[in-house]
Amino acid sequence: xxxHEQFAEDLALYALxxxxxxxxxxxxxxxxxxxxxxxxxxxxxxxxSLLALTTAGPKPPARARQRLLSAVAHEPxxxxxxxxxxxxxxxxxxxxxxxxLRWTAAVALVVVGIGLLRQNSTLQQDLASLRALFIxxxxxxxxxxxxxxxxxxxxxxxIELVAVGNKPxxxxxxxxxxxxxxxxxxxxxxxxxxxxxxxxxWLFPANGGAPIAAGLFKPDARGSAxxxxxxxxxxxxxxxxxxxxxxxxxxxxxxRGTPVIVGVxx
Amino acid sequence: MPSADTNAITSDLQLVKAIRxxxxxxxxxxYDRYSSIxxxxxxRVLQDTGAAEDVLxxxxxxxxxxxxxFDASRGNMAAxxxxxxxxxxxxxxxxxxxxxxxxxxxxxxxxxxxxxxDRSRTIEKVRGALQAMPAPQRSALEMAYFEGLTHxxxxxxxxxxxxxxxxxxxTGLLALRKVLAA
Numbered sequence: 001x002x003x004h005e006q007f008a009e010d011l012a013l014y015a016l017x018x019x020x021x022x023x024x025x026x027x028x029x030x031x032x033x034x035x036x037x038x039x040x041x042x043x044x045x046x047x048x049s050l051l052a053l054t055t056a057g058p059k060p061p062a063r064a065r066q067r068l069l070s071a072v073a074h075e076p077x078x079x080x081x082x083x084x085x086x087x088x089x090x091x092x093x094x095x096x097x098x099x100x101l102r103w104t105a106a107v108a109l110v111v112v113g114i115g116l117l118r119q120n121s122t123l124q125q126d127l128a129s130l131r132a133l134f135i136x137x138x139x140x141x142x143x144x145x146x147x148x149x150x151x152x153x154x155x156x157x158x159i160e161l162v163a164v165g166n167k168p169x170x171x172x173x174x175x176x177x178x179x180x181x182x183x184x185x186x187x188x189x190x191x192x193x194x195x196x197x198x199x200x201x202w203l204f205p206a207n208g209g210a211p212i213a214a215g216l217f218k219p220d221a222r223g224s225a226x227x228x229x230x231x232x233x234x235x236x237x238x239x240x241x242x243x244x245x246x247x248x249x250x251x252x253x254x255x256r257g258t259p260v261i262v263g264v265x266x
Numbered sequence: 267m268p269s270a271d272t273n274a275i276t277s278d279l280q281l282v283k284a285i286r287x288x289x290x291x292x293x294x295x296x297y298d299r300y301s302s303i304x305x306x307x308x309x310r311v312l313q314d315t316g317a318a319e320d321v322l323x324x325x326x327x328x329x330x331x332x333x334x335x336f337d338a339s340r341g342n343m344a345a346x347x348x349x350x351x352x353x354x355x356x357x358x359x360x361x362x363x364x365x366x367x368x369x370x371x372x373x374x375x376x377x378x379x380x381x382x383x384d385r386s387r388t389i390e391k392v393r394g395a396l397q398a399m400p401a402p403q404r405s406a407l408e409m410a411y412f413e414g415l416t417h418x419x420x421x422x423x424x425x426x427x428x429x430x431x432x433x434x435x436x437t438g439l440l441a442l443r444k445v446l447a448a
Contacts, residue, residue, distance in 0.1 A: 012436040016410040017356065018417045045349060047442050050392045051411055052348035053385065057306035064305070064319045068297055068326050072290050075330070 004030070007037055015044035170223070172261045174241040176203070181234060183214060185227040187243065190219040190260065200246045201227050202255050204263075206237040214241070216250045278343045285333040293330050296343070301326070303344055304351040311355035311412050321355050344385060356414035388446070395445035399438055406431055407438040 010027045013019040019027060031038055162168050172187035185201055193199065201214040215230035246257040278299075284292035301322060308321035325347060329336070336346055396404055402424075409415045409423070417435070421428045 009432045009436045012439050013410070013417050013432060015439075016435065017353070017414060018410040018420070018435070020416045020418060043443075044439060046345065047439055047446070048411060049345035049349045050388060050446070051396075051407070051442070052307045052352045053303065053344065053389050054392050054396070055306045055310035055412075056389075057302075057309050059302050060305040060319060060322055061315075064322055065294075065297060065301070067319075068323055069290070069294055071323065071327060072293055072330050075327075076288060 004034065004037060007034075011037060011041055012044060015041055015048055170261050172241075172243060174201075174238075174263065176238050176241070178235065178237055181232045181236075182229055183227070183232060184229070185215070185241070187217075187219065187225045187261070188223060190223040190225060190243075192223070193218060194245075196248045197245050197257075198248050198250060199225065199243050199260065200250050200255065200257070201230070202242045202244065203232065203236065203238050204240040204242065206239040209236075210253075211242075211255055212236065213250065213253075216246075282333045282336055282343075285330060293326060296329065297326055300344060300347050304347050307348050307351040308355040311352060311359055311414070317358055318355070321351060321358060324354055325351050352411070360414055391445055391448075392442065395442050398445075399441060402426075403434045403438045403441075406434040410435055 007027055007030055010019055010023055014024065014027055014031075031041065168189040170187070170189045170191065172185060174183065174185045176183045183203070187199075190199065198216050198218060200216050202211040203214045204211050212232065213230075214232060215227040217225045217227050219225040240263040242255070242262040243260045244251075244255040244257040245260055246255070251257065278296070281292040281296050285296075304325050305318055305322045308318035308325075309315065312318050312321065328350070329347075336343065396407075399407070406420055406424070409420050410417070415423065417428060417431045420426075421431045424431070
């Protein structure tokens with residue numbers, strides 16, 4: 001993967017925190033979509049960390065150690081196992097720049113991501129498996145990066161196939177993980193929104209409870225849209241999902257508008 | 267028989283894992299190992315021992331509160347802490363609220379920094395590269411990194427065009443990478 005040459009100088013400045021104004025905003029927009037430039041940014045930060053390491057100076061005074069240990073003793077923390085890693089997982093998903101993705105290929109990413117999570121859980125076991133897992137994880141991450149790079153490449157050809165003679169119909173796919181309240185929803189071929197209207201995604205609980213609002217969204221010019229990890233209550237088992245056309249502020253309590261697409265089950 | 271480096275890797279990871287289990291001795295051990303690095307970086311940026319001690323305290327308290335932020339598969343503890351310390355010190359220097367979340371500090375270091383010997387060897391290479399740079403290039407890089415100045419501020423301070431500053435910084439970083447790759 002190559003860094004885009006027009007951003008090369010700005011990337012160096014950005015890694016230093018020295019880029020400001022419109023150039024900074026333009027680069028951040030590009031970074032949202034460009035895996036190779038994000039990777040280069042990490043490498044630049046790595047180079048710069050070595051610059052930081054050249055600052056040999058005096059050792060801190062002994063009182064600093066005592067101060068830290070005293071603060072630690074006064075701030076006991078609860079042992080944590082899973083929550084933080086789940087948070088990190090969410091922030092990773094939300095930083096990938098989903099609007100450009102097609103759902104079919106994103107499923108492949110989800111599979112890779114689940115594989116990585118499984119590996120992370122076994123990483124704790126012993127030294128021998130630790131090193132092997134690092135290597136394996138690195139290669140899977142690289143694989144995931146390659147997939148994302150392809151998906152986000154603005155020059156990539158993206159064509160949806162339908163039965164011969166058929167016009168593309170609105171469609172959607174929801175991937176929901178109850179345990180972590182993770183929901184990824186992709187839609188395509190949605191009709192353009194009428195004035196003062198918006199699409200709303202709904203989760204229908206398996207226990208027959210009232211539908212739960214799972215995000216308002218507007219499709220892009222091609223009718224594609226993505227909803228990633230909307231706020232959802234804990235532990236809800238989903239029976240179905242649907243998208244309705246609602247007033248621009250959304251309905252929130254229950255769907256009032258016209259159903260556009262509904263789930264058919266797997 | 268694992269090498270000394272392997273032992274050190276395991277040890278850092280084990281200590282981070284122990285912090286997740288609220289083990290106070292583990293944070294003390296990581297402090298003993300890396301406090302000099304964190305303090306040196308903060309002192310270089312802030313030029314004030316009291317302020318540098320505050321940054322030292324903050325960095326290790328952040329590690330205590332959020333050990334999961336250290337992603338061992340993407341970086342090395344010494345480099346990661348150095349970057350966190352530099353970012354926090356720059357925030358202090360510019361009297362601004364913390365702008366950098368430690369979870370966002372992804373540092374990809376492709377050099378072996380685990381053992382003292384490897385670290386010293388790499389640092390000597392970096393110092394050599396800095397010394398070999400033309401003075402204006404080194405100065406631009408250091409003003410950006412250790413003083414937290416933006417490229418427009420550096421241009422204002424030196425009276426050089428913006429484009430020149432950009433090029434100097436980029437070329438300086440490339441020179442650094444070239445020496446490290448050798």
